[in-house]
């Protein structure tokens with residue numbers, strides 16, 4: 001393996017490595033949701049979370065590529081067991097939103113750290129994630145609202161929503 005000399009500050013490298021872990025953990029959580037909905041026979045919801053899981057892996061890959069571009073090392077860590085509250089649809093959707101809010105917090109911490117160090121290259125790179133998190137939280141919130149409005153107490157609404165989510 002080639003010798004690498006770190007370019008980024010050590011604390012930032014650690015935070016980015018942690019972020020890689022959390023993106024992969026998010027993928028794991030969403031795969032857990034995918035399994036829950038598949039087992040419920042809601043294939044549209046299952047598909048929606050499968051796509052979500054794939055996006056999380058892409059996010060991890062973006063961070064890995066960034067570290068490599070900066071000539072720093074990627075350190076993959078153990079991924080925690082997915083703890084899905086998988087007994088109730090709405091609880092699953094809400095815990096998806098909670099996860100996204102947690103990820104936003106981590107990205108903000110990372111951003112704050114890069115700002116302290118006047119690390120403008122990292123800040124530019126993180127801009128994409130700042131926007132992405134806004135989008136992810138919006139999607140998760142909308143999904144909860146639509147479930148509550150149309151599907152919670154109505155099997156025809158649930159059927160329709162499942163169908164729409166299958167088209168993501």
Ligand code: OFO
Nearest residue numbers: 026056059103136
């Ligand atoms: Fe990676 O954005 Fe969701 O968690």
